Amino acid sequence: MKSKFGSLLKDEVKNSLGSIILLLALVIVWDLFLYTRRDSWDITLVFILSFLPIIFLPFYALVSGFYLLREEWRKKTIVHLLSLPVRGITLTSVKLLILWIETVIFIVVIFIGVITFSKIALLEPIPNQVLWQLGILLSIISILVAILSQFSYLVGRVFRSGGWLISIWTFLVFGWVIIRYSGLLVPYLSFIPNLQLNGWFLSGIWQYLGDVTALQTINIHGPTATAFFLSFFFLFLFGSWILEKYTVMPAGE
């Protein structure tokens, strides 16, 4: 199973090289543009704008979750993949892993730009801990969005017609259900400790607005966050099971 996973991952890496290069090029062009503006624009603004590509990460995860699976149906390779002795969860895991790798590369390149501009704009360097925590948080958010979009696509593929409509409907309804009702698991997870993140960015904004009393930490409620992650994990398992058992194969095979 491990070698199957490896060979599937290798194929996916080859397929996603184009999108990785495109992403890198877009971020680098954006940073170069900002670099040329450093004398004419406010340098703090240039530093803040160097974070801008981060906004596109969740959208990229959303589109990629759909797209990576859609390609298998479009090229009709899904028939071949499901005929191999691999489980649905292996296929969905490979897709998520490749998306995670792309996200990490994207985040690293953005942060290189951010660190460069912070050296020009700020008196003190950004604490490393802040960048690590922000990077991990962003990659987790991307994976969660990708799980939901992957699941939505797979549900759409169970139907012979109207798949896209069903996918969008599934995305909205299940997204809402997780946000609204994952909290029901919280009483069973109360043993999980809370997390504290470095609130350097946010407390910096408050200080900029003239308030120095703001806390320096962001508190994450452990049980609620775990319930949230568990719900997405169940959705991932459910989606993998649907892929293996109930998806409709493309016509002509």
Place this chain on the structure above:
Amino acid sequence: MRASRVLLLVLILLTLLFVFDYSRGGIFKIGTQMSQLIILPAPVGNIPTLDDHWFGE
């Protein structure tokens, strides 16, 4: 196909749950839930524009 019927039923039931929850003001509780998940650094009180109402009542 049987699986598609079951999934369609699940979607319809969840949509009805959404409508029921929405009619009881459930959509406004999402903000409170999110503020339970992440407690952001907030000023002690001298900036009134961004206060507890940021996430709704």
